[in-house]
Amino acid sequence: DAAALGDFADRSPQTSPPRWNPGSAGHPDFCSRPCLYFVAGKCSSSTTCEFCHLSHAKRPPHLDRRFREVLRDLPQHDWIALVMPLLRTRIEAFDRSKETTALFAKVTAACGVPLELVQYCVPLRNDRRLMMLTMRALGLRSLLMAVHRSMQERCSELADAVEALSQHLRRIPSGASQ
Numbered sequence: 001d002a003a004a005l006g007d008f009a010d011r012s013p014q015t016s017p018p019r020w021n022p023g024s025a026g027h028p029d030f031c032s033r034p035c036l037y038f039v040a041g042k043c044s045s046s047t048t049c050e051f052c053h054l055s056h057a058k059r060p061p062h063l064d065r066r067f068r069e070v071l072r073d074l075p076q077h078d079w080i081a082l083v084m085p086l087l088r089t090r091i092e093a094f095d096r097s098k099e100t101t102a103l104f105a106k107v108t109a110a111c112g113v114p115l116e117l118v119q120y121c122v123p124l125r126n127d128r129r130l131m132m133l134t135m136r137a138l139g140l141r142s143l144l145m146a147v148h149r150s151m152q153e154r155c156s157e158l159a160d161a162v163e164a165l166s167q168h169l170r171r172i173p174s175g176a177s178q
Contacts, residue, residue, distance in 0.1 A: 019047075019053060020053075020054075021045075021046070021047050021048070021049045021052075021053050022048065022049065022050055023035060023049050023050045023051040023052045023053065024052045024053055024054050025170050025171070026141070026169065026170045026171075026172065027052055027054045028054070028056065029094055029139060029140050029141070030094070030139075030140055030141045030169050030170050030172075031052040031054070031141070032050055032051045032052050032141075033051060033052065034051060034052050034053075034056045035049055035051035035052060035053055036051075037049075037051075038051070038053045061134075061137040061138055061139075061142065062138070062142055063134060063135070063138070063142075063146050067131060067134055068146065068149065068150070070131060071083075071131070071146060071150045072149070072150045072153075074150075076111070076112075076154070079150070079151075080111050080113055082131060082132060082135070083135070083143075083147055084108065084111065084113065086132070086135055086136065086143065087104075087107075087143060087144070087147060088104065088115075090140045090143060091104050091140070091165075091169070094140055094169060094172075095169065095172055097172075099168060100165070100168060100169065100172075101115075103161070103164055103165040103168050104165060106161040106164070106165075107158065107161040107162055107165055109161075110155060110157040110158035110160075110161045111155075111158060140169070141166070141170075144162055144165065144166045144169075145166075147162050148162045148163060148166070
């Protein structure tokens with residue numbers, strides 16, 4: 001319920017202060033979405049909850065069904081031109097380690113594009129600009145999930161490479177990349 005989500009910054013748990021739990025891994029850039037039960041002071045899963053118990057400024061943006069369908073149905077060359085530069089920029093801002101770079105190189109190789117050819121800024125046709133603006137608002141985790149979902153049926157090698165990269169990034173402690 002969108003109304004129940006509201007602005008997470010304005011709410012504080014009624015029972016105990018926020019503490020780390022599995023859903024908080026990678027907070028704030030790569031954690032799960034906020035736990036609505038914790039915000040209300042009623043999370044019964046506590047330390048095993050898969051949703052984040054740490055504070056979030058606002059509800060994380062996401063792609064609506066229409067944009068998910070457009071992304072899924074794009075020809076692969078358009079998909080690569082739209083998604084890969086943004087994904088590269090986000091990943092490099094999050095972590096520039098050799099392991100992360102190598103995992104992202106596997107993602108680009110699965111697309112059939114060497115890492116060094118993924119440009120940072122690609123001019124887009126007018127009909128793709130709204131999609132790009134929407135995707136820029138996504139967090140890294142949401143962007144990777146959108147990539148994974150849109151390519152799962154098209155290219156299992158790419159979906160597997162994105163999943164490996166996601167798992168790696170989630171293990172990076174918050175603030176370790178800065």
